[in-house]
Structures are given as C-alpha cells and as structure tokens.
Amino acid sequence: MPAYPDDRSAEITAALGVLPSGTPVSEVARRLMDLFTGGSIDPGTRLPPERQLASTLGVGRSAVREALAALEILGIVDVRPGSGTYLRGTASELLPQTLRWGLLIGRKSTTELLDLRSGLEIYVARLAAARAEASARSALAASLERMRADVADLKAFARADLDFHNALATAAGNETLVDLLHVVRSLLQVYADRAVHDEDEARTAVAEHDAVYRAVEAGDEDAAASAMAAHMATASQRLAAEAAAR
Structure with missing residues (x-):
C-alpha cells in the first residue's frame, strides 16, 4: 500500500463548516465530496474519524457513516477497518464519480x-x-x-x-x-x-x-x-x- 500523507484532520474539519439541522445524508456526502474534489487534499490522505466529522458538520454519526459508505461505493474513499478512511485519487480522477453522484441525487x-x-x-x-x-x-x-x-x-x-x-x-x-x-x-x-x-x-x-x-x-x-x-x-x-x- 502507498505511504499515506501526515494527518490533516484539523485542516479538513476546518474546511467543512457546519450544516443546518436535519441535513440529509445526500447533502453530507455532497459537502464531503466538494472538499475532496477541490484539489487541496492529496490522494491517500486519512480523513478525520466519523465522530470528529459528525461534530464538525453538526450532524449525527449515522449520517456521516452512511455518506462515507456511499462515497466508498462510488470509489471516492477507501474505508479500511481498524485503520481509517482514506481519500482515493486526485480531483480529476474523481470527476466521473462526482458527476454521476451529482446527477443521481439532483433529481x-x-x-x-x-x-x-x-x-x-x-x-x-x-x-x-x-x-x-x-x-x-x-x-x-x-x-x-x-x-x-x-x-x-x-x-x-x-x-x-x-x-x-x-x-x-x-x-x-x-x-x-x-x-x-x-x-x-x-x-x-x-x-x-x-x-x-x-x-x-x-x-x-x-x-x-x-x-x-x-x-x-x-x-x-x-x-x-x-x-x-x-x-x-x-x-x-x-x-x-x-x-x-x-
């Protein structure tokens, strides 16, 4: 496996911001994906733990867990039990998955x-x-x-x-x-x-x-x-x- 960049949890959580109360899982996933495809986070970066992401976004851990599960299915992140969740690919490599997700949830x-x-x-x-x-x-x-x-x-x-x-x-x-x-x-x-x-x-x-x-x-x-x-x-x-x- 590739060597993962240094922990950037503080930087990632600072960039996310708080979501309104009752935000659906699809919007949690969209906020995460906007950050991941912005080009500021390197491929292989380990993401903050679910509880930290949930606290930062102002949503429940279950919403974050479901959002990350959806992003894993799309190939955006790599969830490794016992290790953490890591970003896959560069922004340009993630573009096709991002487009598909945006069109599918955009009704x-x-x-x-x-x-x-x-x-x-x-x-x-x-x-x-x-x-x-x-x-x-x-x-x-x-x-x-x-x-x-x-x-x-x-x-x-x-x-x-x-x-x-x-x-x-x-x-x-x-x-x-x-x-x-x-x-x-x-x-x-x-x-x-x-x-x-x-x-x-x-x-x-x-x-x-x-x-x-x-x-x-x-x-x-x-x-x-x-x-x-x-x-x-x-x-x-x-x-x-x-x-x-x-």
Whole structure:
C-alpha cells in the first residue's frame, strides 16, 4: 500500500463548516465530496474519524457513516477497518464519480438530461470533425457499417449506435467531455436501448449518423454540428416518448 500523507484532520474539519439541522445524508456526502474534489487534499490522505466529522458538520454519526459508505461505493474513499478512511485519487480522477453522484441525487428530469446530452453531442461532433485521426475515422466507419447491417436486429443496432457515439467522443480528444457524456448516457440508457422500435426508425438513424460521419470525414466542423443537431432532435423525441410510456 502507498505511504499515506501526515494527518490533516484539523485542516479538513476546518474546511467543512457546519450544516443546518436535519441535513440529509445526500447533502453530507455532497459537502464531503466538494472538499475532496477541490484539489487541496492529496490522494491517500486519512480523513478525520466519523465522530470528529459528525461534530464538525453538526450532524449525527449515522449520517456521516452512511455518506462515507456511499462515497466508498462510488470509489471516492477507501474505508479500511481498524485503520481509517482514506481519500482515493486526485480531483480529476474523481470527476466521473462526482458527476454521476451529482446527477443521481439532483433529481434531474429526463428532459434536462436530454437537453444536456444534445448540447454535448453537438459539441463533440464539432471537435471530432476538427481533430479525428485516421484510426478514429475508421472506428466511426466500422460502427456505421454495423448499424446498417443490424437494422433488423434492434439490440445489435443499439450496441453499434452506442459504439458510434463512443468513437465520436474519443475522436474529439477531450477525456473530461467523454466522462461527462458517459455519465449522461448511462442515466438515459434504460430508455436509449429501446428507443428505436422498428427497421424504418433504424434506417432513419443510420442516415442521420451517416451525415455526421461524412462531415467528420470531410473535416467540416459546422456540417458535423448541424448533422448531429438534426440527429439529436429526432433521437431526443424518441427517448422522451419512451420515458413517457414508462
């Protein structure tokens, strides 16, 4: 195991502050995570004991215990019985888990998630058109061909569709953007897997993806963004309809 930094309990508790009476566990976890991802605490730092955190925050030990348990599940902290609780990773390494937690507890509506996904996908398409290397363009072409071949097999089609978008995000060359898109897509995936209902809808989606691919292949940023905007309009309608039907 790595050597852990010197104890910084006093510094950590001083930075937390007191929470209002009756604060829910989710807000306790959010306050802790805001501190952990601020960049001021080194990976591997041992956190203050539960009783000290509870006293500082003005909440019960059970709330702190549950918050830390949730953060451990997300990979934010490492709880070691008999030793203590330690921070995992740097702020940037914790970003994907932080984004997922924030979206999950924020009660975001499907409509808001669809709006966010559309904006991100359009920007990704623009970046991909400007930055895609030959290998990335080949991956896009391969995914598109699989989509064409699988219009009658909607499960396989959905996998090829997702692979196309993942390849596009990789081509954009921005790992933080990829992380954020992954979180948003995963929250919508329960609808996305069933959003295309028949071959006609699948063929429409293929045509829309083909327009994005052709723009990326040509290095035309405006055309790529426009093509993705058109695709997102129809895709969001399908996803919203699927969500409303549940």
